[in-house]
Amino acid sequence: MSTRMSVSEREEFLAGTHIGVLSVAHGRAPLLVPIWYGYAPGGDIRISTPSGTRKLELIRDAGHVGFAAQQEAMPYKYVSIDGVVAGYEPTDPGEYREWSIRYLGPEQGERFFASIQDGLGDWVTIRIRPERWRTFDFGKEFA
Secondary structure, three states, X not given: OOOOXXXXXXXXXXXXXXXXXXXXXXXXXXXXXXXXXXXXXXXXXXXXXXXXXXHHHHHHHHOEEEEEEEEOOOOOEEEEEEEEEEEEEEOOHHHHHHHHXXXXXXXXXXXXXXXXXXXXXXXXXXXXXXXXXXXXXXXXXXX
C-alpha cells in the first residue's frame, strides 16, 4: 500500500494546525526556520515576517523556498513542498490575529496579538505557491 497522501489528504493536512519549517537556500547550508503559516486548500501558503529581517532578504533573493509541516504524534505524517514566491503584501492584522488564536488558543492568542499588533504595519506576508509536493502518511502502513 502506498504511504503517499492524495491531493485532498495533503491539502487538508497542510490546512491543519502545524508549525511549518521554512527552508531558504543561500551560499551555505539553507536557512531553516520554524514558522506559523496559513493555508487554504488549493491556495498559496502564507507566512509573515517583519520587514528588514535576514529571512525576508533571503526569500527575496532566492525567489523560491522549501516548506514542510509534520505531525509528531502517531501516525506520523508530513507534507513537504518546493514552491515559488508568488507575491508580497502588507500583513493583514486580522489574518495574523487569527493565526495567533489558532496557534496559542483564544486567551493566549489575544494576549500575544495585543502585544505585537502595533508593529504589524512593518510586517510583510509572503505567498508561496507549491510546485512540487512530497507526502508521507505512516498510518497507511497499518490500514
